[in-house]
Amino acid sequence: EQDPAKRMSYIEKFTPAFPKSQFEQPVSQLALYSLQQLNQPQRLEAYGEKELAANPDSVPALLMLANAYADDPKQVAKAITYANKVIALEGPNPATADKSKKLSAGVAHSTLGYAYLKQDKLAAAVPELKTAVGLLQEDPQAQQAALFRLGYAYAKQNRKADAVAALQKAAAMDGPYQALARDMLAKVNAAGKK
Secondary structure (H helix, E strand, O other), rough: OOOHHHHHHHHHHHHOOOOOOOOOHHHHHHHHHHHHHOOOHHHHHHHHHHHHOOOOOOOOOOOHHHHHHHHHHHHHHHHHHHHHHHHHOOOHHHHOOOOOOOHHHHHHHHHHHHHHHHHHHHHHHHHHHOOOOOOOOHHHHHHHHHHHHHHOOOOOOOHHHHHHHHHHHHHHHOOOOOHHHHHHHHHHHHHHHO
């Protein structure tokens, strides 16, 4: 089903009808993705927290909630907690892990860096975002987000050359951050000319 609202209504009928189904994990991932598409953060948070209560180590739920909470100034601390939990669950060396663990860890590092950015903790944000960029090479859209956030963090630190390098990479990639990266790149270059 293409329509996220219809998809959610199916999921909400399926879940209570088939508790502890073998499809529980993929269905909850689909539900969280649908709620994200519907842009209903309160509903996503409620569903995600319910999912975590049932399965505290659900990486998809932790990642989705960390992302949602990172955009809410009152919930940034929760975003940091959830992103750190994913990093811990994916193990000490995600770069050599399987693709799914590597991507989950990369998204968690990107979200953690973003949460630190929101708190103006630039010295903490930069290494998380650099780690994310390295781990997300197989997921260009997620890597583009990490590059944009890294460029933004460098710009806020007045590290113009580093900011330009990260933003140029993000601007060269097709994806949701391309226009934002080009815009930020123009601002960084203009600021250097003043």
